[in-house]
Amino acid sequence: MIKCHLSRIMGEKRLKISDLARDTGLNRGTLTRLYHETAERIELDVLDALCRYFNCQLGDLLEYVPKPVPSTEKIDPAE
Numbered sequence: 001m002i003k004c005h006l007s008r009i010m011g012e013k014r015l016k017i018s019d020l021a022r023d024t025g026l027n028r029g030t031l032t033r034l035y036h037e038t039a040e041r042i043e044l045d046v047l048d049a050l051c052r053y054f055n056c057q058l059g060d061l062l063e064y065v066p067k068p069v070p071s072t073e074k075i076d077p078a079e
Helices: 006-012 017-024 028-035 044-054
Strands: 002-004 062-064
Touching: 006 028, 017 028, 017 044, 028 044
Parallel strands: none
Antiparallel strands: 002 062
16 A cells, blocks of 8 residues: 655644645645545646655655555464
8 A cells, every 4th residue: 555644744844734735736635635645546746746845755755555465374273
C-alpha cells in the first residue's frame, strides 16, 4: 500500500488544509483526501505542486509499504 505523509509534514509546519489549499491553489477536497489517506488516485500535477511547496522529494511525501503476505502453510495447534 502507499502511505501518504502529508498530515505529518503539515503538522510539523503547523499548516492547516485551508492554508495549503490557498498557498498552492490545489483543491481542498483533494488535499483532505491525501491528508486522511483516503485518496484513490493522485494527479501528477498535485504531487508536483506539493513537492515544490514543501521543497521535498516524492519519497518524502509518499512511501510504499508492502502488505504482509498471508502464509499458505497451515499451523497445527496440536504441535
